[in-house]
Amino acid sequence: xxxxxxxxxxxxxxxxxxxxxxxxxxxxxxxxxxxxxxxxxxxxxxxxxxxxxxxxxxxxxxxxxxxxxxxxxxxxxxxxxxxxxxxxxxxxxxxxxxxxxxxxxxxxxxxxxxxxxxxxxxxxxxxxxxxxxxxxxxxxxxxxxxxxxxxxxxxxxxxxxxxxxxxxxxxxxxxxxxxxxxxxxxxxxxxxxxxxxxxxxxxxxxxxxxxxxxxxxxxxxxxxxxxxxxxxxxxxxxxxxxxxxxxxxxxxxxxxxxxxxxxxxxxxxxxxxxxxxxxxxxxxxxxxxxxxxxxxxxxxxxxxxxxxx
Numbered sequence: 001x002x003x004x005x006x007x008x009x010x011x012x013x014x015x016x017x018x019x020x021x022x023x024x025x026x027x028x029x030x031x032x033x034x035x036x037x038x039x040x041x042x043x044x045x046x047x048x049x050x051x052x053x054x055x056x057x058x059x060x061x062x063x064x065x066x067x068x069x070x071x072x073x074x075x076x077x078x079x080x081x082x083x084x085x086x087x088x089x090x091x092x093x094x095x096x097x098x099x100x101x102x103x104x105x106x107x108x109x110x111x112x113x114x115x116x117x118x119x120x121x122x123x124x125x126x127x128x129x130x131x132x133x134x135x136x137x138x139x140x141x142x143x144x145x146x147x148x149x150x151x152x153x154x155x156x157x158x159x160x161x162x163x164x165x166x167x168x169x170x171x172x173x174x175x176x177x178x179x180x181x182x183x184x185x186x187x188x189x190x191x192x193x194x195x196x197x198x199x200x201x202x203x204x205x206x207x208x209x210x211x212x213x214x215x216x217x218x219x220x221x222x223x224x225x226x227x228x229x230x231x232x233x234x235x236x237x238x239x240x241x242x243x244x245x246x247x248x249x250x251x252x253x254x255x256x257x258x259x260x261x262x263x264x265x266x267x268x269x270x271x272x273x274x275x276x277x278x279x280x281x282x283x284x285x286x287x288x289x290x291x292x293x294x295x296x297x298x299x300x301x302x303x304x305x306x307x308x309x
Contacts (some may be wrong), residue, residue, distance in 0.1 A: 002166070003164040003165065003166060003167065004164060004165060004167045005164050005165075006087070006091040006092070007089075007165045007166065007167040007168065007169070008088060008090055008091060008167070009088070009089050009094055009165075009169060009171050009176070009255055010087050010088050010089070010093070010168070010169070010170040010171065010307070011077065011078075011081055011087035011089055011143060011171050011173060011174055011175065011176075011300040012087060012170045012171060012172050012173070012174075012289040013078065013081050013082065013173075013174045014078075014273070015237050016195045017295075020083075021082045021083075024082050025079060025082040025083055026076060028031065028075065028079060028082070028182050028277065029079055031075075031277055031278065031281050032071055032075040032076075032079065032089055032277070032281075034281050035068070035071045035075075035277065035280055035281035036068065036071070036283055038071075038283075038284035039064040039065075039067050039068075039283075040068065040279060041063050041282050041284065041288075041298060042060070042064045042284040042287065042288060042294065043060070043061055043065060043068070043147050044134055044274075044301060045288075045297040045298050045301060046058075046060065046064075046294075046297070047061065047062065047291075048223055048297070048301065049296070049297040049300070051293060052293060052294070055118050055133040055135075055138045056115075056118055056119075056122070056133075056237075057293075058065075058138050058142070059111060059114055059115045059138070059141075059142070060092055060115070060287060061110070061212075062107075062111055062121075062142050062145075063111050063112075063115070063244075063283065064284055066104050067104075067108070067113060067279075067280035067281075067283050067284070068280075069100070069104050069145060070101075070104040070105070070108065070276065070280045071277055071281065072098045073097060073101050073175070074097070074101060074174065074175040074276050074277065075277060077089065077097065077174075077175065078174040078175065081174070081230055087170075089176065091214070093106060094171075094181070095157055095160060095161055095174045095176070096187075097175055097225050098138075098156070098157060098160065098175075098176040098177065098178065098181070099110040099153050099154070099156075099157045100153075101175060101176070101177065102152065102153035102156055102157070102178075103149045103150055103275075104148075104149075105275075105276075106148070106149035106152055106153065106203065107145060107146065107149045108205045108248060108280075109204060109227065110145040110148060110149060110203075110207060111142075111145060111201065111253075112211065112241070112245050112248060113144070113171070113210040113214075114242065114249040115209040115241050116210060116211045116214035116215065116241065117141075117210065118133055118217060118220055119214065119241060120124070120217055122237065123218050123221055123222065123237065123238070124218060124221045128159075134238070142266065148203075148285050150222070152199060153201060154269050155199065156178060156196055158198075159183075159192045159195070159196065160166040160178065160192075160236075161180075162187075162192075163182075163185040163186070163187040163189060163192075164185065164186040164187050164216075165181070165184050165185060165186060166184050166185075167187055169184050169283035170227055171184065171189050172273070174272070174273075175272075175276070176208040177272070178196060178255075185305075200249040200253070200256075201288045209247070211245060212275060220237060221234075222234045222235055226236070227288055228283075240286050240287045240291060244283050244286055244287075245270040247282065248275060248279055251271050251272075251274040251275035251278075251279060252271075252275050254271040254274075255275065257271050281291070
């Protein structure tokens with residue numbers, strides 16, 4: 001096969017059966033619009049209600065912003081391919097999509113760890129919480145996460161841009177990810193792949209260890225609370241976050257903790273669909289449906305819009 005340093009690719013998508021494209025388009029368009037609506041409403045609720053200007057909701061607004069961008073990175077191209085039947089994408093477009101996909105995936109990972117630290121401070125050190133999670137420290141944690149995510153994504157993208165690839169090849173995916181691209185490379189990618197795996201492992205394991213240690217301390221502190229009502233109240237403040245953590249990491253592990261495959265099947269992309277589209281869509285609803293403050297703020301916004309209408 002011919003090799004090129006800037007080839008065009010074809011995203012093979014979710015199914016090779018044209019009869020399934022229209023139903024899949026309808027399903028994922030609804031998911032995409034629902035994800036946009038849910039995250040925008042949550043951002044609006046947190047931004048307009050002064051009672052929600054706290055560290056917990058600050059990080060939640062960052063998560064909603066990331067999820068909003070996350071689904072917009074992959075869904076539009078997937079919807080275009082399902083609608084037109086043309087999954088072609090340029091090399092620069094593929095690398096650009098991968099860059100932003102990696103940024104927002106890493107941000108989800110880092111923000112979930114930062115939110116666990118926030119819950120640890122609130123439950124285990126409630127008297128010192130205002131001094132531990134000051135607005136300045138919250139901004140440093142958020143900006144630091146953005147900086148790390150962009151640096152890691154830039155490193156990955158620069159590595160991928162140096163390889164030669166088979167021309168006019170299909171990517172067995174609905175977006176440009178590192179693993180499918182490495183399989184199409186004509187170059188020796190072992191060293192770069194090892195570097196990428198090592199960096200991803202360090203970043204991922206650091207977040208997981210932060211989550212596990214934070215919740216270990218939280219559960220230990222809750223176990224010492226004498227009353228059952230006090231225990232329920234303490235756990236209620238982190239139940240939504242824990243639900244999102246389990247949903248996100250279960251789908252990520254299902255995608256990446258398995259040997260790569262050169263075959264193209266629908267089962268291969270179910271887990272990526274979950275964490276790139278379904279999870280970011282569900283996150284705002286998990287937080288809003290289980291949070292009285294958010295529901296109250298959303299109710300005010302919707303009633304205001306109704307009154308003005």
